[in-house]
Amino acid sequence: MRPLQRLRxxxxxLPDGNIDTDRIIPARFLTTTERSGLGAHLFADWRYAPDGxxxxxxxxxxxxxxxxxxxxxxxxxxxxxSREHAPWALLDFGFRAVVSTAIADIFRSNSLKNGxxxxxxxxxxxxxxxxxxxxxxxxxxxTRILTLPDGTRVPFPLEPFAQHCLLxxxxxxxYLLARRGAVEAYERxx
Amino acid sequence: xxxxxxxxxxEKVWQRHEVVPESASAPAILYVDLHLIxxxxxxxxxxxxxxxxLPVWRPRRTLATMDHSTPTETAQVFGGAPxxxxxxxxxxxxxxxxxAEFGVELLPLAHAERGIVHxxxxxxxxxxxxxxxxxxxxxxSTHGAVGALAFGIGTTEVAHVLASQCLLQRKPRTLxxxxxxxxAEGVGAKDLILYVIxxxxxxxxxxxxxxxxxxxxxxxxxxxRMTVCNMSIEAGARAGMIAPDETTxxxxxxRPRAPRGAAWERALEAWRELPSDPxxxxxxxxxxxxxxxxxxxxxxxxxxxxxxIGGRVPERGDAAFARALDYMGLAPGQPLKDHPxxxxxxxxxxxxxxxxxRSAARLLRGRRIARGLRMLVVPGSQQVKRAAESEGxxxxxxxxxxxxxxxxxxxxxxxxGDLVGRGQYSVSTSNRNFEGxxxxxxxxxxxxxxxxxxxxxxxxxxxxxxxxxxxx
Numbered sequence: 001m002r003p004l005q006r007l008r009x010x011x012x013x014l015p016d017g018n019i020d021t022d023r024i025i026p027a028r029f030l031t032t033t034e035r036s037g038l039g040a041h042l043f044a045d046w047r048y049a050p051d052g053x054x055x056x057x058x059x060x061x062x063x064x065x066x067x068x069x070x071x072x073x074x075x076x077x078x079x080x081x082s083r084e085h086a087p088w089a090l091l092d093f094g095f096r097a098v099v100s101t102a103i104a105d106i107f108r109s110n111s112l113k114n115g116x117x118x119x120x121x122x123x124x125x126x127x128x129x130x131x132x133x134x135x136x137x138x139x140x141x142x143t144r145i146l147t148l149p150d151g152t153r154v155p156f157p158l159e160p161f162a163q164h165c166l167l168x169x170x171x172x173x174x175y176l177l178a179r180r181g182a183v184e185a186y187e188r189x190x
Numbered sequence: 191x192x193x194x195x196x197x198x199x200x201e202k203v204w205q206r207h208e209v210v211p212e213s214a215s216a217p218a219i220l221y222v223d224l225h226l227i228x229x230x231x232x233x234x235x236x237x238x239x240x241x242x243x244l245p246v247w248r249p250r251r252t253l254a255t256m257d258h259s260t261p262t263e264t265a266q267v268f269g270g271a272p273x274x275x276x277x278x279x280x281x282x283x284x285x286x287x288x289x290a291e292f293g294v295e296l297l298p299l300a301h302a303e304r305g306i307v308h309x310x311x312x313x314x315x316x317x318x319x320x321x322x323x324x325x326x327x328x329x330x331s332t333h334g335a336v337g338a339l340a341f342g343i344g345t346t347e348v349a350h351v352l353a354s355q356c357l358l359q360r361k362p363r364t365l366x367x368x369x370x371x372x373x374a375e376g377v378g379a380k381d382l383i384l385y386v387i388x389x390x391x392x393x394x395x396x397x398x399x400x401x402x403x404x405x406x407x408x409x410x411x412x413x414x415r416m417t418v419c420n421m422s423i424e425a426g427a428r429a430g431m432i433a434p435d436e437t438t439x440x441x442x443x444x445r446p447r448a449p450r451g452a453a454w455e456r457a458l459e460a461w462r463e464l465p466s467d468p469x470x471x472x473x474x475x476x477x478x479x480x481x482x483x484x485x486x487x488x489x490x491x492x493x494x495x496x497x498x499i500g501g502r503v504p505e506r507g508d509a510a511f512a513r514a515l516d517y518m519g520l521a522p523g524q525p526l527k528d529h530p531x532x533x534x535x536x537x538x539x540x541x542x543x544x545x546x547x548r549s550a551a552r553l554l555r556g557r558r559i560a561r562g563l564r565m566l567v568v569p570g571s572q573q574v575k576r577a578a579e580s581e582g583x584x585x586x587x588x589x590x591x592x593x594x595x596x597x598x599x600x601x602x603x604x605x606x607g608d609l610v611g612r613g614q615y616s617v618s619t620s621n622r623n624f625e626g627x628x629x630x631x632x633x634x635x636x637x638x639x640x641x642x643x644x645x646x647x648x649x650x651x652x653x654x655x656x657x658x659x660x661x662x
Binding site: 015016017018020022023026027028030031032033034035045046050074075076079080081082083084102104105106109110113114159160161164171172173175176177179180182183186187 | 209210214215216217219221230231233234237238242244247258259275277278280281284326327328330342343344345346347349350353354355356358360362392393396397423426428492494509510513603604605612622624625626627630631
């Protein structure tokens with residue numbers, strides 16, 4: 001996993017609530033057996049017209065969105081299926097953080113396992129960010145602080161173990177494998 | 191003797207599976223009893239094992255099946271014709287190769303016990319009370335109907351379970367959802383869970399495990415309980431659970447992979463300890479009165495956009511709501527009743543069990559579906575298919591003009607080519623009405639099998655109670 005310590009980027013905003021994983025990556029693209037290459041299909045039915053051309057009015061298609069690493073979205077982002085293809089597609093497109101007032105459980109967990117930060121902000125800051133696309137934000141994983149353009153510091157929750165893994169670029173598998181002795185003891189004791 | 195604090199069903203199952211309890215700095219290590227895998231969310235997990243040179247650590251605790259991208263046409267399932275979608279064929283081959291190489295049991299495409307992963311787990315007696323069950327699919331919550339802690343995981347976690355039989359998990363909160371009163375005639379488990387999602391919202395269960403309880407839940411048969419638990423994820427919940435009782439034990443007894451003889455007696459003794467203790471505390475409680483529930487139908491692009499079938503599409507100010515209605519081709523204030531329907535789908539892990547097919551057949555028997563309407567009936571498993579055929583339900587569907595297919599996820603998510611056309615209206619017994627879920631531009635109205643059958647007969651959105659002979 002690529003470590004993530006600090007992120008400074010302008011935001012792209014998708015203000016809808018309940019943006020589901022089918023919207024993020026439609027099921028017809030799940031026939032891949034790879035992790036890579038999904039960025040081209042990110043938000044496919046939203047981003048492209050039926051004839052395959054990019055819709056100019058879709059926020060991700062605007063030229064200024066191309067190098068943004070922070071996606072701001074309405075509440076309950078990532079609801080729906082458990083497809084890890086959703087964070088894979090977001091990462092492949094270039095995002096490293098998704099900011100919302102609420103993020104669905106499985107999507108949040110999948111994101112953390114791939115180095116994509118699911119960042120929960122309070123209602124007022126969430127509303128400000130939704131209303132200000134392109135705002136330059138600074139995200140510091142070590143201090144768990146998001147800084148708005150006016151210098152307002154917004155603390156955000158991040159589970160300490162996940163924070164450690166993000167900072168160090170560690171995945172959880174090594175941690176689990178190192179504890180297989182405890183698992184064997186558990187199996188014997190049942 | 192120390193008197194322990196009263197515990198919920200969830201807490202009992204959780205504690206029994208803690209290899210290492212959680213601490214401030216690290217999540218719990220939770221043991222997984224049963225790991226179910228399928229062709230779509232497992233290839234990258236096996237690839238990770240290969241990269242690291244790791245074996246599947248406890249191969250007997252994983253069972254593989256094929257359901258998501260697989261064909262439902264008989265010739266393609268049984269080898270008479272190649273799988274039409276090459277990428278799906280590739281996933282099928284890759285799962286076969288991975289299972290052979292890593293020593294995991296696979297129910298392959300032509301197997302008599304193959305089916306939708308959440309249908310076959312309980313059907314085989316593998317899903318058992320008090321166990322932990324995970325699968326790379328969000329509808330794993332279905333298995334909570336037997337009193338298991340069952341939840342969906344991502345592909346990285348599939349790899350974790352394959353390599354260590356464990357997951358790192360923070361303990362979720364608990365929500366007691368009590369259903370009192372009585373469900374009316376023509377109103378079933380699907381209507382109940384759609385109503386619940388409408389009440390608590392699609393994010394209303396986030397971070398929680400829901401325990402469904404109360405007299406109405408106790409009165410549901412096992413397949414109805416599965417329908418309820420299945421859609422827990424549609425309320426954002428981590429899992430849904432129902433305490434095991436005599437209905438559960440009667441369902442599991444004698445199933446091929448359920449314990450037998452002395453092992454059954456021992457299991458039963460342990461299972462009887464599982465229900466939440468009197469006085470056990472839940473983090474949240476919600477009450478629902480079943481008498482208020484009518485046949486439900488969705489009108490929007492998530493399952494929380496739901497109303498009684500005789501209702502009118504509500505008005506709301508926000509842009510996302512307006513956009514959702516625009517996608518659906520509907521307007522605020524408009525009734526859905528009598529709205530034309532192009533496709534009816536009876537299937538999915540929500541509603542493709544024998545009782546669901548019987549419910550639909552009850553209305554279709556001796557009748558014809560509307561001219562020009564396409565109806566697809568896809569049993570949840572090959573065993574469900576054979577059971578339905580043995581009581582003549584396939585003939586009921588075929589004579590009514592419906593297509594009778596081999597089992598799989600099919601038109602629920604349209605990965606296998608079973609698609610709803612752009613702009614078409616589909617009344618579907620599945621679980622998600624997301625934009626594009628059943629095909630690009632497809633418009634999905636979620637409903638019960640009974641309602642779906644009523645809509646198929648008239649070609650319009652129809653209250654099934656009108657066709658049952660009772661007053662609506």
